[in-house]
Amino acid sequence: MNELNDKWNSEFAAGKLNFLRRDNEQVRLKLVARLIHGHLEGEAVPLIDLGSGEGHLCKWLDEAKISQYVAVDISDVALGNIVEAKIPVTRICQSLATYFPDDEMKSSPLVIVANEVLYYGADSVDQLKRIAEGQSENCLVVISAVGPHPDKPNWTAASIKLWKEIDALGWCKLEVEIARDEESGVIWDIVIFKVTP
Numbered sequence: 001m002n003e004l005n006d007k008w009n010s011e012f013a014a015g016k017l018n019f020l021r022r023d024n025e026q027v028r029l030k031l032v033a034r035l036i037h038g039h040l041e042g043e044a045v046p047l048i049d050l051g052s053g054e055g056h057l058c059k060w061l062d063e064a065k066i067s068q069y070v071a072v073d074i075s076d077v078a079l080g081n082i083v084e085a086k087i088p089v090t091r092i093c094q095s096l097a098t099y100f101p102d103d104e105m106k107s108s109p110l111v112i113v114a115n116e117v118l119y120y121g122a123d124s125v126d127q128l129k130r131i132a133e134g135q136s137e138n139c140l141v142v143i144s145a146v147g148p149h150p151d152k153p154n155w156t157a158a159s160i161k162l163w164k165e166i167d168a169l170g171w172c173k174l175e176v177e178i179a180r181d182e183e184s185g186v187i188w189d190i191v192i193f194k195v196t197p
């Protein structure tokens, strides 16, 4: 964890992830928020954002739907940059591999988000499965990953491999969306699933 924590901390401190603050990335996050809101009914529920970075998703979330924003990230530098909004924020500095939701979270209906984070560890999808399937209540899981791009063959291969692994989980797919940055041609595939205990 220390080596990885240092790596991500240095990248955030050097401003290498500042591109995530840009408007074209917010288009993706707004769409993620819209998907989540569209599939929630009734009382507001907590949301766990795995690999939250600086928590930009939080500012698009509706407090009538989301009661608490739990930011889990390997970088304490990123977590320290989260701007407080209307929704209470909890910051947890852990890797996906060592994060375990506490008992209160485990027994609550909730939303789990994994945006642009599942590429980095060989067992990331297994860790997401452990966390989502360990819930004792239904949860929504939202995953986003950068899609195929003509100039980026590595992205295409990584994306195909990732979605294959995710499909193998057999989770109930509720909706699929694509976010697009018209300027760069980058697309992101976004899928929301329902996972039942």
Ligand SMILES: C[S@@+](CC[C@H](N)C(=O)[O-])C[C@H]1O[C@@H](n2cnc3c(N)ncnc32)[C@H](O)[C@@H]1O
Pocket: 008, 020, 050, 051, 052, 053, 054, 056, 072, 073, 074, 075, 078, 094, 095, 096, 097, 114, 115, 116, 117, 120, 121
């Ligand atoms: C590309 S950024 C995505 C940030 C945010 N989710 C978004 O969509 O804008 C990847 C984030 O994942 C975090 N990260 C990378 N590996 C991780 C791991 N094994 N466990 C937890 N967080 C991790 C990084 O620190 C970084 O904040």
